[in-house]
Amino acid sequence: MIGKITIPFRILVLCIYLFLLGPMLIVLPLSFSNDSYLTFPPQSWGVRWYTAMFGHQKLMEAFQISLGIASTVTVLGLAAGLPAAYAIRRYSFPGRDAAMSLFTAPLLLPSIVLGLAILLVFVQARLLGTFTGLVAAHLIVTTPYVIRIMTTAFSTLPPSVEEAATMLGASPFTVFRRITLPLLMPGFVASAALSFLISFDEVVISLFITGPRMTTLPVEIFDYVESRTDPMTASISVCLIAATLLIIFIIERTLGLSKTIGK
Amino acid sequence: MQMVERRGASANGDARPGDSEPAFLKLEGITKQYGTYTAVDNLHLDLPRGKLLGLLGPSGCGKTTTLRMIAGLLSVSGGQIKVGGDDIAQKPPHKRDIGLVFQNYALFPHMTVAENVAFGLEMRGVAKSEIATRVEEALEMVRLPGYGTRKPKEMSGGQQQRVSLARALVIRPRILLLDEPLSNLDAKLRDEMRVEIREIQQRLSITTVFVTHDQVEALTMCDCVGVMSGGKLAQLGSPEDIYERPANLFVADFVGRANALEGKIEDVDTVRFGDGVYKCDTHGARNGKATIVIRPHRVHVTPNRDRTLVSVMTNSVHGRVLRVTYIGDVVQYDIDTGTHVLKAEVHTASGGHAFAAGEKVLCEWKPQDMLVFAGGGQ
Numbered sequence: 001m002i003g004k005i006t007i008p009f010r011i012l013v014l015c016i017y018l019f020l021l022g023p024m025l026i027v028l029p030l031s032f033s034n035d036s037y038l039t040f041p042p043q044s045w046g047v048r049w050y051t052a053m054f055g056h057q058k059l060m061e062a063f064q065i066s067l068g069i070a071s072t073v074t075v076l077g078l079a080a081g082l083p084a085a086y087a088i089r090r091y092s093f094p095g096r097d098a099a100m101s102l103f104t105a106p107l108l109l110p111s112i113v114l115g116l117a118i119l120l121v122f123v124q125a126r127l128l129g130t131f132t133g134l135v136a137a138h139l140i141v142t143t144p145y146v147i148r149i150m151t152t153a154f155s156t157l158p159p160s161v162e163e164a165a166t167m168l169g170a171s172p173f174t175v176f177r178r179i180t181l182p183l184l185m186p187g188f189v190a191s192a193a194l195s196f197l198i199s200f201d202e203v204v205i206s207l208f209i210t211g212p213r214m215t216t217l218p219v220e221i222f223d224y225v226e227s228r229t230d231p232m233t234a235s236i237s238v239c240l241i242a243a244t245l246l247i248i249f250i251i252e253r254t255l256g257l258s259k260t261i262g263k
Numbered sequence: 264m265q266m267v268e269r270r271g272a273s274a275n276g277d278a279r280p281g282d283s284e285p286a287f288l289k290l291e292g293i294t295k296q297y298g299t300y301t302a303v304d305n306l307h308l309d310l311p312r313g314k315l316l317g318l319l320g321p322s323g324c325g326k327t328t329t330l331r332m333i334a335g336l337l338s339v340s341g342g343q344i345k346v347g348g349d350d351i352a353q354k355p356p357h358k359r360d361i362g363l364v365f366q367n368y369a370l371f372p373h374m375t376v377a378e379n380v381a382f383g384l385e386m387r388g389v390a391k392s393e394i395a396t397r398v399e400e401a402l403e404m405v406r407l408p409g410y411g412t413r414k415p416k417e418m419s420g421g422q423q424q425r426v427s428l429a430r431a432l433v434i435r436p437r438i439l440l441l442d443e444p445l446s447n448l449d450a451k452l453r454d455e456m457r458v459e460i461r462e463i464q465q466r467l468s469i470t471t472v473f474v475t476h477d478q479v480e481a482l483t484m485c486d487c488v489g490v491m492s493g494g495k496l497a498q499l500g501s502p503e504d505i506y507e508r509p510a511n512l513f514v515a516d517f518v519g520r521a522n523a524l525e526g527k528i529e530d531v532d533t534v535r536f537g538d539g540v541y542k543c544d545t546h547g548a549r550n551g552k553a554t555i556v557i558r559p560h561r562v563h564v565t566p567n568r569d570r571t572l573v574s575v576m577t578n579s580v581h582g583r584v585l586r587v588t589y590i591g592d593v594v595q596y597d598i599d600t601g602t603h604v605l606k607a608e609v610h611t612a613s614g615g616h617a618f619a620a621g622e623k624v625l626c627e628w629k630p631q632d633m634l635v636f637a638g639g640g641q
Contacts (some may be wrong), residue, residue: 156372158367
């Protein structure tokens, strides 16, 4: 840190934290309300809405679907993005820069535009309200992140580093295990975590293509909030925040989050 | 010079195969082809044990390709690579026991300096206790004792290159390869590292191939220099051979600065260019076109006077100074002789340079400083 940490600066930081974490300070107590309606502060306390949440069949189904979609999207996104990033970084071919721009273009488009475009195409392809359709739509959003993160990861791993290990007597498998894998791991984990969270969280595009037959958790919550105003929403939020924190905690403990996201 | 080049006799007229040391590294007709493009073309060379060979050439001449074939990182399209008699051309790189130092250091960023240096020993199954001592010895050798716990990114470029050298040498490789190891360092550090690498190479007496595009590195560090062009060896010889007795126009022009003048051979000891006739050795040629090369610093620039009074230098031409370029240790003159522009370099002495633009001067040089290449042109 350059310069002294002054008192006004401390206050500013405190305010920013309050702004960011404020909703949680409300949501956490709300989730333990036993009231029938959202009121703050709650009149009675308990785990009524947690119980209700786990008993809510539609919500639990949507949760499982979201979990399935997010996992599939993560695996497929990595399967597509990893080789693409490798080719872009390690080979030079005509149209390489154009390919990179094309692959990462969805990052720049507003979701609502993407959602509408996907809707128009999926209507004809009969993909609306299907698992395949949702996975395909989410892949459009997550794959660019994978390619972005992995091209950076590959560029911090010049071929000569692997060659150096080879010259020192490491077999191709040892080179992969001792050099390539550890150096790519942070990028790999970051892409996987980001893909999973983006897909699991995605509302806007999903709204266009989910239907009564198949819906995702965020869309189901969205529908629920529209019609009901009970504290179950708070309970769901707390569960989701806890799950996200758990994922981040695991990454932090195994790899170091700053290392993963930082570069 | 104990080098033997098997193909072109012209390249090393004074090499005597009879009393040369046996070759430790032997390239026998190695070739690398990419489709119809030949990057390295039937290259032969022998390097005795403990010698440092410099492969010098412009980019795209095949020097790095040659190095990578010796390392095994590129497969050969043909030919043999022999180390101590065994052909290793088909061996995978990790079984070749060759140390390689890269231009960009190529240290493992996720390991400490000590772990980097220890990597090759680990691969060889050396005992832990021995690894520790050998790593520390290697770091002492490159003057980085106690740096073992650092990460590569905490070190300067020069230090990283030293770690890279220690890492390559700690496995006691049969051959050391250096791929432009000094190119990423700044000028002052490069001078230091040049001396240091040469000292270590001689102390360990390790057979080394050094790829560079920098003639100063090649001439100052190497026991012998192979100048490459278009995938072929243009000349192989001692640094002095390469500079004083270039085998062809390419070498004369690439190594050091040169005046290349189009002229004609008049007799075995006479050439003509412009209006003048000059004494030299044409290596037996009696007539025909020729390109005559004179090193700028072998041209003596003296005040204008009558040519007939000249005796010591034998060859001379009158001219007028066109341009004066002051570099510090030398002054470069471009001198218009009427038919050619002759470049001359004169060491500066205290008191400044002697001639100004427009001044009339007399240029002189010795017959042995004229290199005559029959045929003319490239």
